[in-house]
Amino acid sequence: MRVVAEIITIGDELLIGQVIDTNSAWMGQQLSKLGINVGRIVSVSDQASEITQAIDSALSRADIVLLTGGLGPTKDDITKLTLCSYFKTELIYDHSVYENMRRGLSERVMLSKLNETQAYVPKGCKVIQNRVGSAPITWFDVNQKVLVSLPGVPDEMKAAMQYDVLPRLQKQFETDTIIHRTYLVKNYPESLLAETLEDWESALPQGISLAYLPKPGMVRLRITAQGEESTKLQTQVSLEEKKLLKLLKSDISLESEGSLEEQLGYWLKRLKFTVATAESCTGGRMAAKIASIPGCSDYFNGSIVAYQNSVKIAQLGVDKEILNNHGAVSQETALAMVDGICKVMGTDCGIATTGIAGPTGAVPNKPVGTVWIAVKCGLVTRTSMLCRDSGREMNIERACNKGLFMLLELLQECK
Template sequence: MFAEIITIGDELLIGQVVDTNSAWIGRELNKVGIEVIRVVSVRDRSDEIIEAIDAAMHRSSVVLVTGGLGPTKDDITKQALCDYFHTELVFSEEIFENVKRVLPGRIPMNALNKSQAMVPKDCLVINNRVGSASVSWFERNGKVLVSMPGVPQEMTTVMSEEVIPRLSDKFRTDVIVHKTFTVKNQPESVLAEKLEYWEAALPLCIKLAYLPKPGIIRLRLTGRGQSKEEIKSLIDDASVRLKAILGDDIFDEEDAPLERIIGDLLRKKGITLSTAESCTGGSIAARLTSVAGSSDYFKGAVVAYANEVKTSLLNVSPQTLAEQGAVSEKTVIEMVKGAMNTLKTDCAVATSGIAGPGGGTNEKPVGTVWIAAAYKNEIRTMKQDSNRGREMNIERAGNNALLLLLELLK
């Protein structure tokens, strides 16, 4: 069973708003055996909306439309749907009561807000309990089109409570099973070569996807079929063979972010963590504290961008900075020790480097980052020396720091 998503709004195409709706919809539909095969974004133009709808309705059984349902003049999705399905807008007393209920008291019930109760005549109209824009469900020739609000909270609510249950009742879908392995120490091309024969031997109902991130690669196995038990058994067999090939280079099988893996391990061991960051600017600490419950194990961070902060708060030796420089193995060793001592933690990570785009030298070009991880009396270091651009250099350094710590903790 295939679906397409159409997102509507000029703001999406000029980059003013990031489309998070499509990723959420794709993930949730996959759980009920519906695969999204295409995502299209169009401007607030009636002819472009109709063109996108027509193409999607010819290709797929389910078309999900988000956006363009507000009370202002640039919200034209409802009228475009009426034009496409040859119907008209009519006033719904039930929807109007919902509009009055959800609008805060400080917002007047003017003509624009009242227009939210104008809905397409020849469709199922579903109330939106957390917003004023209703949902329109059209069925034509065995296919379904659902128009939903673009506000993420409203969309996720109506999808979870109304749309997905109705789609599950209407369509008999295949079972889709995923299994994801996260791999370290393997460049993508090298990994693909190593897995060539294993991949070629996979059953036809199982596909492999490579999902690279800076410093790590996720391998996702996806199986599709009628029997969940059969698909899961085939994936389990393939997983056993994969683990025999890659061994300890597989460090996670739950598709969890590194910061959550580290957090679970720290909590299990009952130990605490701190960070000392220069070029990563606190981004490692931000990742660690994004995990709910991280206060159980994360005590704090020192963002030591300036050398005087390195010396005053982390006790880095001025002689080390003068002789070795801020971007050096000895500096990050002293930084990681300083973090553990200053913040009184069992372990720590430290980074110092040249993220770019400027600041590099012949001896230490842009992209050079020294990383240290410490646990009790053991310290490990590594040098990151490839330039992938500022943002990727920082993300990769964060991943490498957490991977280095993970090796120590295990």
């Protein structure tokens, strides 16, 4: 059975860009794992009329409506009052909510009268206690549909979803199986890739679809399949995957769940290798990506941001003659940088970047967007040159993704 959910995030801070909505992406991933389709994600302001309109619209289409935000103790947190108005009910005091809040907060902060207002909940709802915060989660059954109001604080929302909301939804709704498989494709711009796959894509069986997910330096493909019979669906997806791999050969690889840096970390741990980065034009962003993964201390030794030639020479041991003869932005310099970082940091693997991120800095035969990348794993070294200018931010991001992907390929060959 096809079950559809809609997510409504509440808060002016989301609309003005002061806070980035990460809740919806996480919720969408978790719902999809249960076979629940996310039909829409909507952000609205802290205005009762906007919240009411969004709820009304969502309930007209979806089986499940999930709200996040607007449950704090301050005057701009109006979600509970709006829900009371919508369901024509009133706020009532719930002693269990107060006790849960007292246990959770009393050791950290002194409870105030404003905190006590969070113990009031809409009459007639099912109350789910907040495991890590103060605002309770409220569940409404509406004509065989469900509306759940959750805190906007990510840790509180995730705990409520994982331990309470998702298990209850799974028990209440019979859902289809949804399968996602994602692939990384290199050497193909999106338009050429679409042309190459046109006949195969047009012949996909009912219930199986393809999505193109371009990102700087590569294209991701996602096959999505949905249906009632899990075994049959798995067989169909595997058959289509074989056709896809045959079409794109060595230019495609199955992406493990998670980001590029997560996959890199997985392979470094699996092979018990270490890595370090030497970065010029990327300014340490590649190191930041690697270091963003929990447990990276098992494999990430460090980084040197060598923006100036003097740092390349002093810290990485790049020969002055290489810089004089070939320039900082060259294959030779990138190779010297990756050799240097592996020696200095004592690592099995290394990634080096040197280039012209822009918008200025172009020299004859080296326009803005020119970046040389070198990766090393043991005795194997590879290089690649990027030569497309898409603006400073995109140039840096593309170089980072390319470097991580190049090393990931090397690691996968070592298996």
